[in-house]
Structure formats: structure tokens, C-alpha cells
Amino acid sequence: MSQSPSDKTLFASIDFGSQSIRGYLYGLQGQLVYRTLIEMDITCASVYPWQSAPKQLADVVETLINELLRQTIEGEWKGYTVAAISLTCLRNSFVYLGDKQEPILPVLYWYQGRRATVVPDLPWYWRVAFAIVGQSATIHKMQHEAAVNWVAEHHPESRFNTHQICQLSGYLQGTLCGNYTDSWANMIAHLPFNFKYRRWLAPFAWQWSALAIHKSWLPKLCAPGTILGNYRAQIHDVETEIPVVAGAADKTCELLGAGVNDSETLFVSLGTAITVNCLIEKFKGPKRFYPAYPTFSQKYYLAEEMLESGCRLLCEFVAWKREHMRDDEELCSDTLSESKLEQWICTHLIQLTSQQSVRQQAEHICADVTIAETVNLNESSISEVFLWSGSHFSNRDSERETVTQIAIEYLALLTWLATQVADARLRLEARQQRTFTRMVISGGGQQSQILQHLLADFTELTIHPSSQVHTGGRGAAIIAAVGSGYYPDYDTAVTKMCR
Structure with a gap:
């Protein structure tokens, strides 16, 4: 009625x-x-x-x-x-x-x-x-x-x-x-x-x-x-x-609340878990033997790739460093939060407005640290995520870490998350036989300007942040x-x- x-x-x-x-x-x-x-x-x-x-x-x-x-x-x-x-x-x-x-x-x-x-x-x-x-x-x-x-x-x-x-x-x-x-x-x-x-x-x-x-x-x-x-x-x-x-379920409502109601848009929810979603009219899951999900209407299904660790990695990283550096009061109070680390990185390590892409800068800065091939925080700790090689410092061997070390690891995590989203985008495009024209993002992770730039660089898509963080x-x-x-x-x- x-x-x-x-x-x-x-x-x-x-x-x-x-x-x-x-x-x-x-x-x-x-x-x-x-x-x-x-x-x-x-x-x-x-x-x-x-x-x-x-x-x-x-x-x-x-x-x-x-x-x-x-x-x-x-x-x-x-x-x-x-x-x-x-x-x-x-x-x-x-x-x-x-x-x-x-x-x-x-x-x-x-x-x-x-x-x-x-x-x-x-x-x-x-x-x-x-x-x-x-x-x-x-x-x-x-x-x-x-x-x-x-x-x-x-x-x-x-x-x-x-x-x-x-x-x-x-x-x-x-x-x-x-x-x-x-x-x-x-x-x-x-x-x-x-x-x-x-x-x-x-x-x-x-x-x-x-x-x-x-x-x-x-x-x-x-x-x-x-x-x-x-x-x-x-x-x-x-x-x-x-x-x-x-x-409807959380990801469907987030997508709907972000204004996505077409099949040409890639929607990425940057939450505790990161999900990469698209609306499809034909029932076809993200990979063989995996279903597409129901959405807000009979017209569409939802094809979804989920990164279970997601932005939880960032929270766990900050909590781990706070515990590890609890005796360093100045470092803990001034630097060890997600927003403060992001600000420090933009001040000392990268330039968001540089002619060189943020991806190029991040890959150069993080050349000595890689993220483990399998990341599962339900089975291992955040300390096991980082693999250092050929570095002039080691986060496991040094008694006192520097802000630079911590910031590089945090930047490496942001870069890794962007690569995971980019890979998921390519898998969805191949599976659904389509090319996305834009990316809409929501969730707590959209507050990271560095992550937004990295997503744009790795996916080569225009990024549209939602008008609200939580949609x-x-x-x-x-x-x-x-x-x-x-x-x-x-x-x-x-x-x-x-x-």
C-alpha cells in the first residue's frame, strides 16, 4: 500500500x-x-x-x-x-x-x-x-x-x-x-x-x-x-x-546504503572483514561450487569475495605494538593509533600528491618487508604476518623498535590489503565476464586516505567513498x-x- x-x-x-x-x-x-x-x-x-x-x-x-x-x-x-x-x-x-x-x-x-x-x-x-x-x-x-x-x-x-x-x-x-x-x-x-x-x-x-x-x-x-x-x-x-x-544481511544493506543498485559498480566494504561485491542478474557464484547470495530484491544476486582478516589486521597490529612498546610512553601515546600512524606516514614517508603514485612509493619503502602468503588471525598472531629480508633492521631482533619500522610495517599492511582487493576484483571480472567502471567503498577503512590511493592505483578504477562511513x-x-x-x-x- x-x-x-x-x-x-x-x-x-x-x-x-x-x-x-x-x-x-x-x-x-x-x-x-x-x-x-x-x-x-x-x-x-x-x-x-x-x-x-x-x-x-x-x-x-x-x-x-x-x-x-x-x-x-x-x-x-x-x-x-x-x-x-x-x-x-x-x-x-x-x-x-x-x-x-x-x-x-x-x-x-x-x-x-x-x-x-x-x-x-x-x-x-x-x-x-x-x-x-x-x-x-x-x-x-x-x-x-x-x-x-x-x-x-x-x-x-x-x-x-x-x-x-x-x-x-x-x-x-x-x-x-x-x-x-x-x-x-x-x-x-x-x-x-x-x-x-x-x-x-x-x-x-x-x-x-x-x-x-x-x-x-x-x-x-x-x-x-x-x-x-x-x-x-x-x-x-x-x-x-x-x-x-x-x-537483509549486513553486506547487502551496506551496498544498498552506499547507493549501489547497478551491475557495473564494484562495491568494497572496508570493515573488520573486507568484502568485494557486485550485483549480478544471473545466478553465478564468485567461483565454482560457491553460491551467489540473495540481495534486497528478486532482480539481483550478490557475488562476493571475502577477505576475512580485512581491516582487523590494522587494529590487531596497533594493539600488538602498544603491548610490545608499553614501556615507551612517548611512542605509545603519540604514535600508536591508526590515525596517528597514517598521519606520520604521510608526513615522513610518502606524499599523496606526488607525481609518483602512492603504490610506487609504498612498494619502494616496503621493499624489505613482505606479508606472509597465508594470513589467518584465528590461527596465528599478527607478529607472524611480517617477513623481513635483507633489511638493516629487524623487528624481531631489535630491543627497541623505531617509529620508522612500525610505520613501514603499517604501510605494508595497507599495501597488502589493496593488492588483495585488486586480486578479488580481477577474479570477479573474469568469473562474471564483465568490466567494472567504478568502485564505491564504505566502512572504517575508507577513512584511510593512503588506502584509498592504493586502491585506486592497484585497481585503476575511480574510487567513490560513501557519504557515510557506515552505510x-x-x-x-x-x-x-x-x-x-x-x-x-x-x-x-x-x-x-x-x-
């Missing part, structure tokens, strides 16, 4: 990331009018114990939403109306529920890197089939990475207590409105899901044998933009009831605007709400 737009119409969105939960209020023209956040870190359960407790986590999200609504009741935006609420969450993270919708396990986040050692046995005919096509190792890897197989191994009692498995998105939406139906655009995980047709797989599919899961545990699916129910809240003496709109919240707001009838389609909504 079409809604009449009003200058006082707002959309509330929640963007649940790996390091914070952000709440936003957006207007009909995509303008951000209010923002609030709660810090967290899903890798540090001891610092934020509530983030692994589903009920407490839902309370935190509800507190954020109430704060957004309070702004329209007694705050700066009094008199405005919140037309709908939508959420976007990090993917492949689960909540197990009992028969009364009560959580029976802590939240299982993909980022925690759980790996099953004992996995279900496939029937002999599937084993033979995968061996013939040379994909036995790929299937075995998927089984070990699947959270449901880890749960079956470490919490075997769950098979008797589980009534439903929710993606984090479905659980949080359900706690808000009582409906645990989830969007098919959130089903990006190791589940028996048909990515092409956006529904659960047929009973004879091999995934049912490879994953420790029952069909009865899986939620009903709907299209993104579907109104699931209403969130009821009382802010002081004012009772309010807001529609809850089914959203997932705006993407969720766009879905809310379309789902609640304020815009007829996503093309119109993106045109109106993105700059």
Missing part, C-alpha cells in the same frame, strides 16, 4: 556489527538525523559478557530502539513519526531456541572461528560424486566450518532441546514483534538453503546429510521489506506501536521505506535516499 510522504517521517534502523551496535534515524531523503551506539567486541566475551547472552543482547537492542523513539517523543525530533524499524546484522551467527522461544545456548558468532572436528558422514553416493568432480575437500571444509556441526559435537543435548534455529537477525526481529520469520536475504550461512530460488532445499539435497540440522528447526522465510509485526513500547507515558520490517544502517532504512510503502521500489528509494 502506498504511503503519503511527509517531511516528518523517519525510519529507525539498527546495524549490528562486530564491534558496535548502532542505531539510526533517517529521513525520507536519506538524511541522518540521529545516531547512537553501544560499543562491543564479539571477540572479547570477558569484556562484554552480555553480548553472548541472547536475552541480554535483545534487551540492549530494545534499549537502542527506545532511545531512537524517545527522540521523536521528547527529544530534538519531537513531533516526527517513526514509520518503521528494520535491522541488519552480521551474518552466519546463530541463536538456538527451545519450545518456548527461550535461548538454550549462547550466541554463536561466525567471527569466533569455531570449527567442528567431528562432522556427519555423507552417504557413499555423495562421497563418490564429489570425488569425481574434485570437490571432496571443499565439502569437507564447509562441514567443519558449519556452526550447526560444531554445536552437534560440543552440545549433543541440543538435538533434544532445539525447537528453532535463528540467524541473529531472525532472533532479534522475533523478540521485537513476536514473529520469528526471517528474510531470505539474511540466509547467508552454512545452512541447507537454496540460494538460487531463495528457499530451503528439497529433502533429497546433499546438505541435509552434511549438516546436523532438522528441517523443523528452520524458520519460515519471507522477502526483505515484509512487515513482520509491530514493536510496542511505552516511552514515559506515551504508548507507541511501530511496524518491524524484515531486513548498513541507511540500507536497512531504505528497506524499511520500501517495505512500508513510502517508495514503490528500490531504484526509486536509492535515488531519493542516497547521495
